[in-house]
Amino acid sequence: MTTPEQEFDRQLQVLLDLDYPDLTGQSIAAFTAALDALRPATAQAPAQQSEDHVPFVLVVARTSAGAPIDAHAAMGRTALGTHGGFADLDADDLARFRPVDTVTIPDGVGYLLRGVDTGSDYLNVTPADALTSLTARGRSGLTVEEGIALLTARPDMLRKNKCFSLLASRCGDKRVPALWISQRRPKLGWCWNGNPHTWLGSASTAGRIGT
Structure with a gap:
């Protein structure tokens, strides 16, 4: 069993290996320093881990210029x-999916997502009904960026017949973005807000922590 410190280091190294500093327009040193400031926040993450649950995930949210x-x-x-993963939406369409009004994304290049659950309890439940239930429990759905961050840090959490919607990103219509597996590849696509799927749950988080 790894410690929170070890898991933080592992996730940070994954981002470095995938050249995230270039994606944010930062040097490796600046990128590392920005995320390392989040290290103390791992103490606020729940300790338990299970098949559907991850204590925390590092999310890269913005470029050095502040753009998403x-x-x-x-x-x-x-x-x-x-x-390799792919998005079944063109870049312009995907950029229209922004965090919903009830979600506040912390300032800075990145933040910590705590108490992440992939939402197997919501398999075969419509995104609309899942959102109502999660809100009553004091939890929030994930944004597109947070879903990608979870997949990046823990690809093992995306499993056949246990994939998940990303309820906290919308673009003004009835589409809800979701992550699932297509031809053994991770796929970012969308489903309708009112349609249930036996293989699609709704991922959620206990909260977001910035620096």
């Missing part, structure tokens, strides 16, 4: 084994 991270490029850095 390029989700299309970030999705292209994901993989399941040797099978």
Whole structure:
């Protein structure tokens, strides 16, 4: 069993290996320093871990200029084994999916997502009903960027027949972005807000912590 410190180092190294400093327009040193400031926040993450639960995930949210991270490029850095991820939306359409009004993204290049659950309890439940339930429990759905961050840090959490919607990003219509597996590759696509799927749950978080 790894410690929070070890897991933080592992996730940071994954981001460095995938050239996230270039994605944010920062030097390796500046990028590392920005995320390392989040290290103390791991103490606020729940200790338990299970098949559906991750104590914390490092999320890269913005470039050095403050612009949202390029989700299309970030999705292209994901993989399941040797099978690279892809987005089934063009870059302009994907950029329209922004955090919902009830979600506040912490300032800075990155932040910590704590108490992340992939939402198997919501398999075969519509995104609309899942959102109502999660809100009543004091939890929040994930944004597109947070779903990609979870997949990047823990690709093992995206599993056949246990994939997940990303309820906290919307673009003004009835589409809800989601991550699932297509031809052994991680795929970012969308489903309708009112449609249930036996293989699709709704991921959530206990909170977001910035510096």
